[in-house]
Amino acid sequence: DRKLSQVDPEMYDLVTSESKRQVDGIELIASENFTSQAVMEVLGSCLTNKYSEGLPGRRYYGGNEYIDQVERLCQDRALAAFGLDSSEWGVNVQPLSGCPANFAVYTGLLNPHDRIMGLDLPHGGHLSHGFFTPKKRISATSVYFESMPYRLDESTGIIDYDTLAKNALLFRPKLIIAGASAYARNYDYKRMREICDSCGAYLLSDMAHISGLVAAGVVDNPFEYSDIVTTTTHKSLRGPRGGMIFMRRGGEFGDDLLNAINGAVFPGLQGGPHNNAIGALAVCLKQVAEPEFKTYQEQVKKNCSAMADRLIELGYDLVSGGTDNHLVLVDLKNKGIDGARVETVLDACHITLNKNSVPGDTSALVPGGIRIGTPAMTTRGLKEEDFVVVADLIDRGVKIATEVKAAAAGPKLKDFKECLASSPPEALAQLEE
Numbered sequence: 001d002r003k004l005s006q007v008d009p010e011m012y013d014l015v016t017s018e019s020k021r022q023v024d025g026i027e028l029i030a031s032e033n034f035t036s037q038a039v040m041e042v043l044g045s046c047l048t049n050k051y052s053e054g055l056p057g058r059r060y061y062g063g064n065e066y067i068d069q070v071e072r073l074c075q076d077r078a079l080a081a082f083g084l085d086s087s088e089w090g091v092n093v094q095p096l097s098g099c100p101a102n103f104a105v106y107t108g109l110l111n112p113h114d115r116i117m118g119l120d121l122p123h124g125g126h127l128s129h130g131f132f133t134p135k136k137r138i139s140a141t142s143v144y145f146e147s148m149p150y151r152l153d154e155s156t157g158i159i160d161y162d163t164l165a166k167n168a169l170l171f172r173p174k175l176i177i178a179g180a181s182a183y184a185r186n187y188d189y190k191r192m193r194e195i196c197d198s199c200g201a202y203l204l205s206d207m208a209h210i211s212g213l214v215a216a217g218v219v220d221n222p223f224e225y226s227d228i229v230t231t232t233t234h235k236s237l238r239g240p241r242g243g244m245i246f247m248r249r250g251g252e253f254g255d256d257l258l259n260a261i262n263g264a265v266f267p268g269l270q271g272g273p274h275n276n277a278i279g280a281l282a283v284c285l286k287q288v289a290e291p292e293f294k295t296y297q298e299q300v301k302k303n304c305s306a307m308a309d310r311l312i313e314l315g316y317d318l319v320s321g322g323t324d325n326h327l328v329l330v331d332l333k334n335k336g337i338d339g340a341r342v343e344t345v346l347d348a349c350h351i352t353l354n355k356n357s358v359p360g361d362t363s364a365l366v367p368g369g370i371r372i373g374t375p376a377m378t379t380r381g382l383k384e385e386d387f388v389v390v391a392d393l394i395d396r397g398v399k400i401a402t403e404v405k406a407a408a409a410g411p412k413l414k415d416f417k418e419c420l421a422s423s424p425p426e427a428l429a430q431l432e433e
């Protein structure tokens with residue numbers, strides 16, 4: 001068989017360029033990481049050729065002798081990675097990613113238009129937790145279910161559990177989600193459980209961002225209090241792109257949650273599992289069980305604290321005042337600049353992070369903050385002192401963005417981008433170096 005470089009030189013060049021971009025830059029997107037060579041090998045293997053609708057031992061296609069073993073190995077390692085007993089928890093490793101995993105939980109456990117509550121997107125929640133705007137139901141979750149978001153206490157940047165408790169009694173949701181995409185603090189899972197019990201709701205913890213830290217025991221563990229736990233597999237867990245759903249078994253539920261959610265994944269939402277991703281996930285989960293993984297996650301957290309401390313020293317306002325995990329959310333309002341402009345400047349010098357809404361924002365395209373994460377660069381070997389330098393580089397980017405904003409012809413982001421491209425300040429070239 002011919003190699004990619006011969007079959008499709010155009011794609012070969014694109015992959016080579018992206019590979020170089022990933023190596024050359026400073027990757028600070030909190031949801032990204034560099035997975036291992038061993039994981040990549042399975043991802044690019046023959047496992048991708050096989051259809052295996054159904055679950056191990058109960059397939060709709062022949063020839064699944066080895067695929068069954070792959071999926072069972074993945075399930076066993078998934079439970080082991082989070083210290084779970086198979087008599088108390090089941091796991092589905094087939095969700096194609098985080099959104100499909102969440103949607104499988106909703107469609108498996110709820111009826112159309114049942115009520116749910118998740119953290120509001122502008123306050124750090126995820127689209128798939130039911131986001132809508134006054135003009136439009138943006139996420140399918142908010143189209144097919146009735147969603148009432150809960151929010152942060154804007155004075156502290158911490159989840160406003162008291163208001164959530166009051167609203168849950170009025171709204172009476174069937175499911176409440178604990179989990180976020182841009183929340184630097186531990187969730188109070190015990191409090192979330194109490195709130196769910198007060199209104200008879202399921203507690204779904206979406207630990208997508210923090211699952212690696214949970215597996216290593218360096219952040220609070222959602223399993224004790226949750227009925228269902230979902231996660232992506234490619235963020236702090238450092239695996240291939242994918243999703244997992246953990247469902248409580250035994251006791252009041254028996255196998256009800258397990259059967260309902262397994263059925264929602266297939267045949268409800270998906271067809272054939274991506275066996276190459278499941279095999280690759282099994283390899284990731286083997287690596288999660290190694291002592292180095294705990295050391296890595298400890299370092300992710302230490303690096304994040306070091307960066308947070310330095311940013312505070314430099315006069316930055318962190319939402320919630322600090323961090324307990326792998327990310328910080330910076331509110332740039334006191335610096336007179338927004339997240340979109342800072343992201344643009346840093347992008348120009350190969351420092352990749354994302355603009356992010358912070359409490360009080362009205363625009364998601366030009367929001368007031370940035371989200372910075374440490375998992376990817378910790379994989380690359382950076383330590384606390386390096387993240388102090390990273391904070392300094394970001395600070396230089398913020399200063400350049402402020403300068404360019406003042407020099408731009410008009411107030412629009414387009415004017416800013418034109419100004420940056422046509423007359424880049426000298427400092428930008430230095431930062432790029």
Ligand code: PLP
Pocket residue numbers: 031097098099100102126128179180181206207208209232242
């Ligand atoms: N849940 C949370 C908390 C997330 O942050 C994300 C993605 O960023 C998802 C779910 C969705 O994952 P995916 O992009 O794999 O669908």
